[in-house]
Amino acid sequence: xxxxxxxxxxxxxxxxxxxxxxxxxxxxxxxxxxxxxxxxxxxxxxxxxxxxxxxxxxxxxxxxxxxxxxxxxxxxxxxxxxxxxxxxxxxxxxxxxxxxxxxxxxxxxxxxxxxxxxxxxxxxxxxxxxxxxxxxxxxxxxxxxxxxxxxxxxxxxxxxxxxxxxxxxxxxxxxxxxxxxxxxxxxxxxxxxxxxxxxxxxxxxxxxxxxxxxxxxxxxxxxxxxxxxxxxxxxxxxxxxxxxxxxxxxxxxxxxxxxxxxxxxxxxxxxxxxxxxxxxxxxxxxxxxxxxxxxxxxxxxxxxxxxxxxxxxxxxxxxxxxxxxxxxxxxxxxxxxxxxxxxxxxxxxxxxxxxxxxxxxxxxxxxxxxxxxxxxxxxxxxxxxxxxxxxxxxxxxxxxxxxxxxxxxxxxxxxxxxxxxxxxxxxxxxxxxxxxxxxxxxxxxxxxxxxxxxxxxxxxxxxxxxxxxxxxxxxxxxxxxxxxxxxxxxxxxxxxxxxxx
Numbered sequence: 128x129x130x131x132x133x134x135x136x137x138x139x140x141x142x143x144x145x146x147x148x149x150x151x152x153x154x155x156x157x158x159x160x161x162x163x164x165x166x167x168x169x170x171x172x173x174x175x176x177x178x179x180x181x182x183x184x185x186x187x188x189x190x191x192x193x194x195x196x197x198x199x200x201x202x203x204x205x206x207x208x209x210x211x212x213x214x215x216x217x218x219x220x221x222x223x224x225x226x227x228x229x230x231x232x233x234x235x236x237x238x239x240x241x242x243x244x245x246x247x248x249x250x251x252x253x254x255x256x257x258x259x260x261x262x263x264x265x266x267x268x269x270x271x272x273x274x275x276x277x278x279x280x281x282x283x284x285x286x287x288x289x290x291x292x293x294x295x296x297x298x299x300x301x302x303x304x305x306x307x308x309x310x311x312x313x314x315x316x317x318x319x320x321x322x323x324x325x326x327x328x329x330x331x332x333x334x335x336x337x338x339x340x341x342x343x344x345x346x347x348x349x350x351x352x353x354x355x356x357x358x359x360x361x362x363x364x365x366x367x368x369x370x371x372x373x374x375x376x377x378x379x380x381x382x383x384x385x386x387x388x389x390x391x392x393x394x395x396x397x398x399x400x401x402x403x404x405x406x407x408x409x410x411x412x413x414x415x416x417x418x419x420x421x422x423x424x425x426x427x428x429x430x431x432x433x434x435x436x437x438x439x440x441x442x443x444x445x446x447x448x449x450x451x452x453x454x455x456x457x458x459x460x461x462x463x464x465x466x467x468x469x470x471x472x473x474x475x476x477x478x479x480x481x482x483x484x485x486x487x488x489x490x491x492x493x494x495x496x497x498x499x500x501x502x503x504x505x506x507x508x509x510x511x512x513x514x515x516x517x518x519x520x521x522x523x524x525x526x527x528x529x530x531x532x533x534x535x536x537x538x539x540x541x542x543x544x545x546x547x548x549x550x551x552x553x554x555x556x557x558x559x560x561x562x563x564x565x566x567x568x569x570x571x572x573x574x575x576x577x578x579x580x581x582x583x584x585x586x587x588x589x590x591x592x593x594x595x596x597x598x599x600x601x602x603x604x605x606x607x608x609x610x611x612x613x614x615x616x617x618x619x620x621x622x623x624x625x626x627x628x
Contacts, residue, residue: 150171150192150193150194151169151170151171151172151173151190151192151193151194151246152169152170152171152193152194152195152196153167153168153169153190153193153194153195153196153213153221154168154169154170154246155167155168156168156213156223158202158204158208158211158225158532158533159533160204160206160208160532160533162251163251163252163253163254164249164250164251164252165188165211165223165225165249165250165252166247166248166249166250167188167190167223167247167248167249167250168246168247168248169190169193169246169247170246171192171193171246172245172246173190173191173192173193173245173246173248174191174192175188175189175190175240175248176188176189176191177189177238177240177250179233179235179238180328180330180345184226184227184231184232184233184255185224185225185226185227186224186225186233186238186250186252187222187223187224187330188222188223188224188225188250189216189220189221189222190220190221190222190223191219191220192219192220193219193220193221194215194221195213195214195215195221197471198464198467199212199213199214199215199462199464200212200213200214200467201464201466201467202467202530202532203466203530203531203532204531204532205531205532206228207227207228207231207254207255208225208226208227208228208255209226209227209228209229210226211223211224211225211226211532212224212226225252227255228255230257231255231256231257232255232256232257233252233253233255233256234253234256237252237253238250238251238252238253239251304346304347304348304375305323305324305325305326305327305344305346305347305348305398306323306324306325306347306348306349306350307321307322307323307344307347307348307349307350307353307369307377308322308323308324308350308353308354309321309322309353309354309355310322310353310354310355310356310367310369310379311354311355311356312356312362312363312364312404313401316362316363316404317363317403317404317405318401318402318403318404319356319364319367319381319401319402319404320395320399320400320401320402321342321344321379321399321400321401321402322398322399323344323347323398323399323400324350324398325397325398326346326397326398327344327347327394327397327398327399327400328344328345328346328347329342329343329344329345329392329394329400330342330343330345330392331343331391331392331402333463333507339380339381339382340380340381340382340383340389340402341378341379341380341381342378342379342380342381342392342400342402343372343376343377343378343379344376344377344378344379344400345375345376346375346376347375347376347377348371348374348375348377349369349371349377353369355367355369362384363383363384363387363404363406364381364382364383364384364387364404365382365383365384366381366382367379367380367381367382368380381402383404386406387404387405387406388404388405389402389403389404390402390403390404390405391403450495451493451494451495451521451522451625452494452495452496452497452518452519452520452521453489453494453495453496453497453520453521453522453523453524453621454497454498454499454511454514454515454518454520454522454523454524455482455485455486455489455496455497455498455499455524455526456482456498456499456511456515456523456524456525456526456579457475457478457479457481457482457498457499457500457501457526458474458475458478458525458526458527458528459474459475459478459505459527460475460479460500460503460504460505460506461475461503461504461505461506462505463475463505465478465527465528466528466529466530466595466596467530467595468528468530468594468595468596468597468601468604469535469595469596469597469598469601470601470605472595472601472604472605473595474527474528474530474595475503476503477528477592477595477604477605477610478526478527478528478592479500479501479502479503480607480610480611480614481526481592481610481613481614481617482498482526482614483498483501483614484610484611484613484614484615484618485524485526485614485615485617485618485621486498487614487618488614488615488618488619488622489618489621489622492618492622494621494622494625497514497515497518497520499511499514499515508578508579508582509578509582511525511579512578512579512582512583515583515585515587516583516584520585521585521586522552522585522586522587522621522624523579523583523585523586523587523588524552524556524587524588524590524617524621525577525579525580525587525588525589525590526589526590526592526617527589527590527591527592528591528592528593528594528595528604529541529591529592529593529594529595529596529600530594530595530596531594531596531597532596534596534597535596535597535598536597536598537594537596537597538567538568538593538594538597538598538599538600539567539568539569539570539593539594539600540557540560540561540567540568540569540570540590540591540592540593541557541570541571541572541573541591542554542556542557542560542572542573542588542589542590542591543572543573543574543575543577543580543588543589543590543591544572544573544574544575544580544586544587544588544589545574545575545576545577545580545581545587546580546586546587548586549580549586549587549588550572550574551586551624551627552586552588552621552624553572553588554572555620555621555623555624555627556588556590556617556620556621556624557569557571557572557590557620558620559616559617559619559620559623560590560613560616560617560620563612563615563616563619564612564613564616567593570591575589577589590617592604592613593613
């Protein structure tokens with residue numbers, strides 16, 4: 128058995144084993160919340176590398192020479208640890224990231240790695256604690272903002288949701304801080320290149336609060352005269368914002384133009400970080416532009432789409448005489464699987480099936496229905512809101528499935544709203560689900576600040592159809608008949624709300 132500790136510092140890199148690792152595969156991982164311990168098992172020997180990165184605090188563990196062999200996994204947590212993410216960092220490395228909730232930190236001296244064998248590792252974490260010190264004032268730079276499609280706010284920053292790096296992080300001297308000298312587009316407009324005066328380390332991912340792509344540069348500071356890109360109407364980016372989040376962390380927020388997708392981060396040498404940019408050849412759809420981020424695959428039809436199936440049910444009383452248009456929003460999609468449950472049950476698949484039923488029932492009751500997506504592709508949060516606004520919809524209903532780690536007994540249905548005008552819709556849908564489907568735990572109607580609820584001006588709700596991590600709920604949710612039953616219950620709740628207006 129080998130035991131190793133991390134040492135204090137803002138960014139700490141540790142090579143756990145020095146012997147070269149053979150090709151391996153991640154067999155399993157498990158986080159024991161009661162013991163604050165992560166257990167990692169592989170098929171084949173590995174030599175883990177670990178970093179403790181602050182602001183936000185996260186423990187990054189790389190398994191070189193290891194394949195994940197499945198889609199990326201994001202496991203939401205509760206309490207001090209916000210989430211655990213597992214993904215193929217690059218073709219040779221599997222990465223595990225333990226992200227702490229905002230305001231929490233770890234004592235790096237107390238993070239302990241235990242190597243039971245070369246294929247079995249345990250990471251013992253100390254109890255996370257709330258920070259008490261205040262950070263220095265934040266410095267913000269906006270470069271050449273293009274005055275088009277700039278409805279997405281960047282006034283607030285939220286923790287990174289997913290890491291999509293494509294390069295191995297460089298080992299850093301914790302006392303060394305890189306000064307950011309420039310952020311520019313390459314001559315062909317296919318890359319955004321960030322340059323520092325010494326080694327750079329970066330994490331990137333879509334920010335659910337702002338809907339922008341967020342790059343976090345650790346152990347870095349902004350130079351006095353940072354060079355920014357010159358953007359115009361043909362640029363692949365609409366705006367770039369640099370912010371000194373704290374004395375050792377720089378955040379770059381990127382808003383791509385419509386039909387431009389953002390690829391992975393790449394490390395070029397020691398002093399450069401690049402982000403791949405790719406234009407889509409899709410024709411514009413006035414209802415779905417602008418799309419800030421990835422666009423549907425070329426074979427997909429334009430979005431949003433009308434649903435025109437045969438009648439399924441009729442309301443007991445007439446609907447309002449005026450034409451009603453509702454946006455149904457199946458959460459996640461494409462590269463974003465959403466919550467991953469028991470037996471690899473994927474949230475994105477469940478909610479798409481439920482949403483199709485909702486749309487069918489509503490359509491055959493005289494309601495015009497639009498979908499933010501009708502197959503498996505990724506749509507950003509701002510694009511979902513923009514579609515609803517441009518179509519001038521009367522209601523917005525987002526459909527999701529819940530998850531909680533290591534608590535298979537947790538189950539139930541809950542519906543969220545933000546504005547007071549949305550509470551009645553949320554209550555009608557929640558009541559119909561509970562009333563029409565027996566044996567469900569009623570978790571109630573709650574207020575929440577989800578992006579699609581805050582940014583929509585019409586009544587908007589978000590329905591959590593059950594826990595994919597729950598023993599009872601997951602068995603129901605994987606059943607197509609139950610998915611149809613859930614969709615009909617949601618639709619009837621919406622119809623009841625409309626009849627009362």
